Amino acid sequence: MFVDPLGLIIALPSAPIEPQRDDYKNDKQYYLALRVYQTELAIHNFNMTNYWRAIEYLMQCPVFAELYIHLMNSKETYYIAFTDRDTGYYDFLSRTVHWNPVLGADMNGRGDFNSAAMVLAHEMGHAGQQDGYFGDKIKETVRSYVRTNKDDFRDELENHNMPFHNTVAINLGQPTRDRYTVVTFHIMENSTDFGKIDSSGFFTNRNNWSPRPPVPYTPLDPFAFLGPNAAKLRQ
């Protein structure tokens, strides 16, 4: 379930609600509810920390920053749905990015893994296509794809998204994608971790970006990225 309590244009799942003692018949029930809540809260914090880490990292790239600010200022609402499964995709029907915050992706089948942050940038590229950021022609292709669900349109959207993906990748020093093929995934240390995995399964050039100051990690003020909405939200 997604809520948009702050009126953000990119809506993030809200934190779980703490159970109240009065709502439970006995202490055991309440204790169990509290345990579930603590687990959900830990997962929520993990996801959100990795989300803001990814955004802070990606905002170093002006090409991504421009798209992100465009989506923030869109009249449409775009959603981020966190998942812990081996998947990452953009659902044009619900305008939702499905994203695993620590899942790296090998885009070319050579063991070069993009960070989860790059996957997020890629999926936000699709949101930009739908929002008209890349012009009316590709926006029309999105409409055709939504209407027909035909592979031809999907392939056109993927091919169109590749230059954006690679521009961001090159800017951030990550592996580029040279063809649209089946990707393989790997659980990384965090949303910005990327690198090459050799045949025995070990990273040979793990390349881990650190936010500044590096430790301890404190997410940047999320309002800093919200553009014109920031003033409204700070009140």
Ligand SMILES: [Zn+2]
């Ligand atoms: Zn794609």
